[in-house]
Every structure is written in structure tokens, then in C-alpha cells.
Amino acid sequence: MKKLIYIPIGVLLGVVLYKSEAAxxxxxxxxxxxxxxxxxxxIGSALVLGIILxxxxxxxxxxxxxxxxxxxPDHPRSFARYMYGGILFGLGWALAGACPGPIYVxxxxxxxxxxxxxxxxxxxxxxxxxxxxKLPY
Amino acid sequence: xxxxxxxxxxxxxxxxxxxxxxxxxxxxFGMSSNLDTLCSLGGxxxxxxxxxxxFKSVNWNLLVxxxxxxxxxxxxxxxxxxxAVEVSTNTVExxxxxxxxxxxxxxxxTELFGGEALASPKTWGILLxxxxxxxxxxxxxxGCTSGHAxxxxxxxxxxxxxxxxxxxxGGLLMVHVLFPLIFGT
Numbered sequence: 201m202k203k204l205i206y207i208p209i210g211v212l213l214g215v216v217l218y219k220s221e222a223a224x225x226x227x228x229x230x231x232x233x234x235x236x237x238x239x240x241x242x243i244g245s246a247l248v249l250g251i252i253l254x255x256x257x258x259x260x261x262x263x264x265x266x267x268x269x270x271x272x273p274d275h276p277r278s279f280a281r282y283m284y285g286g287i288l289f290g291l292g293w294a295l296a297g298a299c300p301g302p303i304y305v306x307x308x309x310x311x312x313x314x315x316x317x318x319x320x321x322x323x324x325x326x327x328x329x330x331x332x333x334k335l336p337y
Numbered sequence: 338x339x340x341x342x343x344x345x346x347x348x349x350x351x352x353x354x355x356x357x358x359x360x361x362x363x364x365x366f367g368m369s370s371n372l373d374t375l376c377s378l379g380g381x382x383x384x385x386x387x388x389x390x391x392f393k394s395v396n397w398n399l400l401v402x403x404x405x406x407x408x409x410x411x412x413x414x415x416x417x418x419x420x421a422v423e424v425s426t427n428t429v430e431x432x433x434x435x436x437x438x439x440x441x442x443x444x445x446x447t448e449l450f451g452g453e454a455l456a457s458p459k460t461w462g463i464l465l466x467x468x469x470x471x472x473x474x475x476x477x478x479x480g481c482t483s484g485h486a487x488x489x490x491x492x493x494x495x496x497x498x499x500x501x502x503x504x505x506x507g508g509l510l511m512v513h514v515l516f517p518l519i520f521g522t
Contacts, residue, residue, distance in 0.1 A: 203396075203397055203400060204400070205362070206362075206397050206398075206400035206401045206404060207400050207401075207403055207404040207407070208404060209355060209358055209359065209401060209404060210400065210401040210402060210403060210404015210405045210406075210407070210408060211404040211405070211407050211408040211411065212351070212355060212404075212408065213352070213355050213401070213404065213405050213408060214404060214405035214406065214407065214408015214409045214410075214411070214412060215408040215409075215411060215412045215416065216343070216348050216351045216352060216355070216408075217405070217408075217409075218408065218409050218412035218413060218416075218417070219342065219343040219348070219412050219416060219417070220342070220343045220345070220347075220348030221342055221343075221422050221444075222348065223409070223444075224422045224424075224444050224445065225445045225446055225449070225450070226422045226424045226428065226432070226440060226441075226444075226445075226446070227422060227424065228508075229424070229428055229431075229432060229512065230424045230425055230428040231508075232505075232508045232509055232511070232512040232513075233427065233428050233431060233512060233513075235424070235425040235427040235428045236424065236425045236428070237345070238345050239345075240345075241344075241345030241346065241349060242345045242348045242349040242352070243349065243482075243486055243487065244345075244349065245345060245346055245348075245349030245350055245353075246348075246349040246350065246352040246353045246356075246487050246491075247349075247353075247486075247487060247490055247491055248353075249349070249350045249353035249354070250353040250356055250357075250487055250488070250490075250491030251490075251491050251493070253353060253354075253356070253357040253360075253491070254357075254360070254491045254492050257357070257360060257361070262361070264361060264362055264363035265361055265362050265363075266362065266363055268363050270360060270361070270363060271363075272360070272365075272492055274494060275479065275489060275494045275495075275496035275497060276496070277495075277496065278496060279499060281477055281478060281479065282478050282479070282485075282496045282497075282499040282500040282503060283499055283500075283502070283503045284477060284478075284503070285473075285474050285475070285476070285477030285478025285479070285500065285503065286474065286478045286485075286499065286500040286501065286502065286503020286504050286506070286507065287474070287503045287504075287506050287507040287510075288470050288473055288474030288477060288478075288507060289470065289471060289474025289475045289477075289478055289481060289500075289503070289504055289507060290474070290503060290504040290505060290506060290507020290508040290509075290510070290511070291470045291474070291507040291508070291510065291511045291515075292466075292467045292468065292469070292470025292471035292472075292473075292474055292507075293471060293481075293482070293504060293507070293508055294507065294508040294509075294511035294512050295463065295466070295467035295470065295511055295515075295519075296464070296467035296468060296470075296471055297445065297446075298471075299368070299369075299471065299475075299481045299482040299483070300368040300369040300371070300372065300471065300475060300481050300483075301368035301405060301481075301482070301483055303468075303471070304368070304402050304405040304406050304409065305405050305406070305408060305409035305412075306409060306445070307406055307409065308405065308406035308407060308408065308409030308410040308413070309409040309410060309412065309413035309414075309444075310410070310413060310414075311444075311445055311450055313445075313449075313450040313451075313454075313455060313460075313464060314450070316461060316464040316465060316468065317464050317465075317467055317468035317471070318468060319465065319468060320464065320465040320466065320467060320468020320469040320470075320471070320472065321372055321468040321469070321471045321472030321475075322372060322375055322376060322379075322468075322472060323465075323468070323469055323472065324372075324468060324469035324470065324471060324472025324473035324474070324476070325369075325372035325373055325375075325376055325472040325473065325475075325476045326376045326381055326388075326472075327469070327472075327473055328472070328473045328476040328477050329373065329376060329381060329385055329387035329388050329476070330384070330385055330387070332385075332387050335477065
């Protein structure tokens with residue numbers, strides 16, 4: 201039952217992504233055209249507070265609310281997967297105007313065409329899983 | 338105020354607090370790993386071992402997804418009397434030249450997401466291809482905007498910086514080089 205807490209957290213995230221317009225295709229266009237500070241402000245301010253909060257958690261050794269140690273492992277060192285994967289995602293992000301979070305938010309908002317994007321994303325994730333042993337990491 | 342566009346200095350810190358809440362529950366903030374979980378749920382584990390997971394340890398991320406869908410419903414139906422996104426005039430003009438007449442008047446461009454646009458096979462192709470790139474790219478890179486640009490950079494991870502540079506190379510290429518080819522007449 202305690203897992204149900206993830207639902208209101210998701211609701212909050214959905215409302216913030218929709219109301220900040222980070223889920224709007226037009227805002228993503230504006231960002232990649234460098235025509236407004238809005239998206240950079242959202243990501244930048246999230247980052248500043250995020251760095252502070254994560255450092256605070258790491259240094260205080262706080263345990264999770266469920267009593268387990270909090271693990272924030274380093275990402276495996278590599279270049280290829282982050283750069284190639286990043287470029288492919290960037291192409292899709294700019295075309296769909298949505299990264300994965302906003303895709304779900306927009307389906308909830310009644311933008312049914314986003315379900316087609318979601319279907320594409322699931323096919324893409326599946327294709328990655330199939331090819332994962334053959335890709336450079 | 339609450340019903341208008343939320344300013345970046347409210348939205349950004351709110352996202353950081355959501356990330357912190359998930360970390361304090363022993364989880365991580367990332368909205369693309371659930372794509373793998375959904376593949377596993379759909380039986381992809383029968384086809385390749387990559388999708389064999391202990392479902393109980395990852396199903397929390399599907400609850401976050403469920404919440405996000407509900408959040409989108411609430412925000413669109415009860416908190417947004419006017420859904421038009423007032424982007425900068427430069428963006429509106431550039432997009433209108435590409436045929437996006439709805440720029441500045443809607444939340445998403447009707448030319449790509451509206452019911453009429455779906456009558457064209459080209460629209461389906463674009464939406465499926467865009468989704469495919471999002472799904473394949475995020476899983477290959479091991480994260481998306483939330484996992485790398487916010488969580489990873491907040492944790493001062495060099496791999497996340499490489500990924501975010503990749504996001505921008507891809508995004509700039511799409512908007513400035515490929516858009517005129519895809520949407521230009």
C-alpha cells in the first residue's frame with residue numbers, strides 16, 4: 201500500500217509539466233531556437249536546487265523514508281552510448297516536442313495523437329532492448 | 338496566477354523537489370526507464386533477456402506514470418482556462434513560415450497533432466518516427482531530460498553532461514536542418 205504514494209507524486213509532476221508548458225511542443229521549439237529563457241530557466245533552476253539537495257542528502261547520510269540507505273550510484277563511464285543515444289533522443293525530442301514525461305502528461309490531457317508517439321517510443325525501447333548486445337556502449 | 342503559465346522560477350524548483358522526494362524514498366527521478374518496464378509488462382522478456390526484470394522492484398515507476406497521466410488530465414481540464422502557449426514572436430514567425438499556423442494559439446500544433454492532420458499518413462509516420470527516436474535514444478543513453486539533464490547533472494555526473502550535449506546536437510539538427518526538409522513546401 202505504501203507504494204501508492206508514487207501516484208500523488210506523479211500527479212504533481214504532471215501538473216507542473218503541463219502548467220509550466222514544458223510539455224508544449226511550442227516551448228521545445230522556442231528552446232531549440234534560443235528565442236526565450238523560459239525552458240532554460242526551468243531546467244537551470246531545477247538544477248541549482250537539485251545540486252544543493254543531492255549534496256545535502258549525500259553529506260548527511262540520510263536514510264530513505266523506508267529506512268534503507270540512499271544509493272546514488274555513479275553512471276558507468278562511457279562516451280558512445282551517451283553521445284549517440286543522446287543525439288537520437290534529441291532528434292526525437294525536437295520532432296515530437298515532448299520527452300517521455302510530457303508524453304504521458306499529454307495523453308492524460310486528452311491529446312490522443314500523443315498515444316501514437318508513445319507507441320513509437322515503446323517500439324523504440326523494445327528495439328533498443330533487442331539490439332542491446334550489438335550496440336557500442 | 339495559478340491558472341496562467343507557471344513561471345520558470347516556480348516550476349524548476351518544484352521539479353527539483355519532486356526529484357528529492359523520490360530520492361528520499363530510495364528511488365530515482367527518471368521518466369524513460371518506465372518504457373522498459375512497459376515492454377517487460379507486455380511480455381518482451383519472453384523474446385530477449387534484456388526485459389526480464391523483477392517486476393515488483395520496478396512497478397513503482399508505473400505508478401508515477403499513472404500519476405502523471407492523471408496530473409495532465411487535471412491540469413488540462415481544471416487549471417487551464419486558456420491553453421494557448423504564448424511563445425516568443427520569433428518562434429511564432431519561424432513556425433508560421435513552415436506552415437504551423439496554429440503557433441501561438443494552441444498548446445500543441447494542430448498541424449501535427451490535430452484530428453484532421455491524422456488523416457495524412459505523413460503525420461503518422463512523423464509521430465511514430467519521433468516516438469521511436471525518443472524511446473530508442475533515451476534507453477540507449479540511459480536517461481532523458483529528467484534522468485540526465487536534471488537528476489544526473491544534479492549529481493554532477495559527467496556521462497549525463499555528455500548525454501545532454503547529445504540531446505542538444507540532435508535537437509538543433511532537427512529544428513534548424515531537418516525541419517525545413519520535413520515541413521517546408
